Amino acid sequence: xxxxxxxxxxxPALAPAPVASVVDLxxxxxxxxxxxxxxxxxxxDIADGETLGLVGETGCGKSVTxxxxxxxxxxxxxxxxxxxxxxxPHRTCETCxxxxxxxxxxxxxVPDACATCEGAGCETCAGSGYLTVDxxxxxxxxxxxxxxxxxxxxFQDPGKALNPALSIRDQLAEVFYQHRSAELLAAAAxxxxxxxxxxxxxxxxxxxxxxxxxxxxxxxxxxxxxxxxLRAAADDxxxxxxxxxxxxNPRKVMDxxxxxxxxxxxxxxxxxxxxxxxPDLLIADEPTTALDVTVQARILELxxxxxxxxxxxxxxxxxxLSLVRRVCDRVAVMYAGRIAEVAPAEQIFSDPSHPYTRGxxxxxxxxxxxxxxxxxxxxTVPELINPTPACRFAGxxxxxxxxxxxxxxxxxxxxxxxxxxxxxxHPPRDAADGVPTFDRQVR
Amino acid sequence: MRRVGELxxxxxxxxxxxxxxxxIILLLGMAILAPLLTEPNTPDxxxxxxxxxxxxxxxxxxxxxxxxxxxxxxxxxGVIWGARTSLRLSVIVVSLTVVVGVTVGSIAGFRGGRIDExxxxxxxxFLSIPELIFALAIAAVLGPSFRNIILALAVVFWVKYARIMxxxxxxxxxxxxxxxxxxxGDSPWRIYLKDVLPxxxxxxxxxxxxxxxxxxxxxxxxxxxxxxEAGIAEWGVLxxxxxxxxxxxxxxxxxxxxxxxxxWALGFNLFGDGLRDILDxxxxxxx
Numbered sequence: 001x002x003x004x005x006x007x008x009x010x011x012p013a014l015a016p017a018p019v020a021s022v023v024d025l026x027x028x029x030x031x032x033x034x035x036x037x038x039x040x041x042x043x044x045d046i047a048d049g050e051t052l053g054l055v056g057e058t059g060c061g062k063s064v065t066x067x068x069x070x071x072x073x074x075x076x077x078x079x080x081x082x083x084x085x086x087x088x089p090h091r092t093c094e095t096c097x098x099x100x101x102x103x104x105x106x107x108x109x110v111p112d113a114c115a116t117c118e119g120a121g122c123e124t125c126a127g128s129g130y131l132t133v134d135x136x137x138x139x140x141x142x143x144x145x146x147x148x149x150x151x152x153x154x155f156q157d158p159g160k161a162l163n164p165a166l167s168i169r170d171q172l173a174e175v176f177y178q179h180r181s182a183e184l185l186a187a188a189a190x191x192x193x194x195x196x197x198x199x200x201x202x203x204x205x206x207x208x209x210x211x212x213x214x215x216x217x218x219x220x221x222x223x224x225x226x227x228x229x230l231r232a233a234a235d236d237x238x239x240x241x242x243x244x245x246x247x248x249n250p251r252k253v254m255d256x257x258x259x260x261x262x263x264x265x266x267x268x269x270x271x272x273x274x275x276x277x278x279p280d281l282l283i284a285d286e287p288t289t290a291l292d293v294t295v296q297a298r299i300l301e302l303x304x305x306x307x308x309x310x311x312x313x314x315x316x317x318x319x320x321l322s323l324v325r326r327v328c329d330r331v332a333v334m335y336a337g338r339i340a341e342v343a344p345a346e347q348i349f350s351d352p353s354h355p356y357t358r359g360x361x362x363x364x365x366x367x368x369x370x371x372x373x374x375x376x377x378x379x380t381v382p383e384l385i386n387p388t389p390a391c392r393f394a395g396x397x398x399x400x401x402x403x404x405x406x407x408x409x410x411x412x413x414x415x416x417x418x419x420x421x422x423x424x425x426h427p428p429r430d431a432a433d434g435v436p437t438f439d440r441q442v443r
Numbered sequence: 444m445r446r447v448g449e450l451x452x453x454x455x456x457x458x459x460x461x462x463x464x465x466x467i468i469l470l471l472g473m474a475i476l477a478p479l480l481t482e483p484n485t486p487d488x489x490x491x492x493x494x495x496x497x498x499x500x501x502x503x504x505x506x507x508x509x510x511x512x513x514x515x516x517x518x519x520x521g522v523i524w525g526a527r528t529s530l531r532l533s534v535i536v537v538s539l540t541v542v543v544g545v546t547v548g549s550i551a552g553f554r555g556g557r558i559d560e561x562x563x564x565x566x567x568x569f570l571s572i573p574e575l576i577f578a579l580a581i582a583a584v585l586g587p588s589f590r591n592i593i594l595a596l597a598v599v600f601w602v603k604y605a606r607i608m609x610x611x612x613x614x615x616x617x618x619x620x621x622x623x624x625x626x627x628g629d630s631p632w633r634i635y636l637k638d639v640l641p642x643x644x645x646x647x648x649x650x651x652x653x654x655x656x657x658x659x660x661x662x663x664x665x666x667x668x669x670x671x672e673a674g675i676a677e678w679g680v681l682x683x684x685x686x687x688x689x690x691x692x693x694x695x696x697x698x699x700x701x702x703x704x705x706x707w708a709l710g711f712n713l714f715g716d717g718l719r720d721i722l723d724x725x726x727x728x729x730x
Contacts, residue, residue, distance in 0.1 A: 072622055148627030160619040165641040174637070178628045208633060273627065 053328035460717030466710030544604020552612030656711030
């Protein structure tokens with residue numbers, strides 16, 4: 001299966017499809033006390049080119065959701081209890097070569113056409129006409145061609161996410177060899193189709209398939225020159241990637257080891273690695289939490305700038321609401337393994353709909369307000385072991401009604417374009433059985 | 444690796460490792476230069492030459508600087524060629540055990556689950572029997588020969604490496620850079636080679652250094668008991684040959700080879716200890 005740059009027919013100018021859709025994702029964990037429903041029916045879309053913030057407190061399932069994209073949740077103890085993550089690989093729009101036109105809805109990227117129906121819309125692509133892969137279903141082998149290539153990830157602590165035994169050059173070269181070996185061979189002016197043992201050897205080297213003995217052969221004079229050309233081609237790309245993240249003196253930094261760099265620099269290296277193959281989706285798992293506040297600001301700025309240049313979609317995981325407000329287009333608030341509210345970033349702050357979101361916002365200290373007591377949400381996060389069908393926020397919610405303990409609210413659109421999972425906004429249809437209807441104005 | 448230079452610097456600054464290294468270099472020099480230091484015995488240089496005309500002569504006798512044993516073996520020849528025997532023994536056993544131990548430990552640690560359970564229970568069985576007794580039993584069953592000593596020691600010593608390697612791998616594979624490697628699309632084998640193995644091999648290197656000494660010690664013990672073929676130029680055999688003469692005041696045949704075993708074990712233990720102090724991850728952050 002090739003997911004990269006397949007030469008299918010140009011897709012028709014359909015409506016822009018979300019680059020990824022999470023549908024009813026359920027990830028559970030086996031524990032001694034029972035099955036923990038860490039993620040329990042989460043659904044959301046990430047539109048092409050947008051930054052979606054996934055916010056929630058520790059243990060609400062936001063990291064598990066993000067890690068599920070690349071199947072990084074260890075199983076066991078994790079259990080894939082259902083749902084799917086649909087991903088649509090994109091490529092640069094041919095009509096405008098990435099500059100933005102009507103065909104690509106000004107985004108510069110178009111999704112690959114569905115291989116089965118060639119854009120007509122069929123079952124495999126959920127009627128969209130676009131190549132759609134379920135990241136939870138595809139074989140590991142195929143997933144590897146997506147990881148680091150179409151979907152990349154940056155981690156919380158760059159100090160831990162870089163191998164201490166490898167130089168920066170080796171860390172970055174890995175991505176290019178892994179996903180761009182054909183381009184490297186071309187750039188090094190090595191005939192990628194060349195037959196004979198020499199051609200095979202250098203191709204294997206470029207694709208990271210060479211073994212110890214082959215490496216030894218490649219370091220000997222007749223093949224050495226070719227290997228060095230290949231290395232030089234990789235180096236050029238590494239330098240360009242590092243320079244893009246505004247690392248000064250990339251040629252020198254390249255030969256450093258992670259422990260010789262500052263936290264901010266390490267995170268820049270991580271970002272360079274993540275964006276090396278120009279992915280469609282970047283998953284940022286609290287990328288600035290481990291950094292100083294001043295460095296944080298610069299890294300954030302960098303992520304935003306690179307995102308707008310590469311037109312990459314970003315899934316930004318954070319527990320820091322004020323930070324999310326600065327970075328994200330839309331925000332999804334998670335609580336106890338479920339989505340509480342999804343809304344445009346500004347609206348989440350100006351007009352929060354879910355009682356949990358309101359509680360969170362009330363708990364943020366703000367300098368613009370008068371001094372007063374910060375409001376805390378009373379109660380504690382519920383146990384996620386074998387939960388009963390009920391609103392997860394029931395028990396802590398100031399607007400709780402009997403129905404909240406009897407039924408589970410689903411996220412549904414409200415008038416102002418939010419998706420909210422709360423009976424205040426979506427009173428149960430059947431009010432005849434004594435279930436009270438809520439008043440939208442309850443505050 | 445860039446760290447090699449740093450490592451050598453640290454090793455030369457530490458008095459313990461310098462002392463250990465001195466002994467090791469002297470003994471290894473002796474082993475390597477053995478054919479130049481003494482005329483090799485024919486047909487087999489590893490067999491002690493017998494001078495039946497000079498039985499149990501004291502050190503300083505003409506032609507026998509360190510004296511002879513009570514069967515006419517030249518002690519100096521035994522000491523020098525014994526170093527070669529010891530080097531052969533320790534290198535073969537250490538490389539065998541490291542390869543087997545690292546492989547088993549890696550499979551157990553990296554795969555986990557049932558394979559891990561099974562492999563580690565086997566290792567536990569091996570570990571439950573005391574080293575020397577176990578080696579003794581195997582060597583005794585196989586019959587007295589130097590090759591069987593090598594075999595017995597290999598069977599006994601690999602389990603430690605399996606244990607160490609497994610523990611290291613379980614620890615290392617939890618690191619975020621392993622997840623990061625998966626995220627860029629690396630295969631499990633690639634991750635093992637690039638991320639897990641290089642970051643978990645250090646304690647194995649330290650243990651191998653220590654074992655270079657221990658194996659000679661245990662090997663000499665087995666030879667001393669008589670599990671090696673008679674007449675071989677080996678320190679344990681030599682000590683054993685000289686043993687009968689000690690009460691009669693003929694100390695030299697046992698003392699010199701005994702001293703060699705002591706220096707060999709001491710050298711590698713000092714060096715290994717120093718190496719551990721330098722490579723220990725807990726002290727690494729202070730560099």
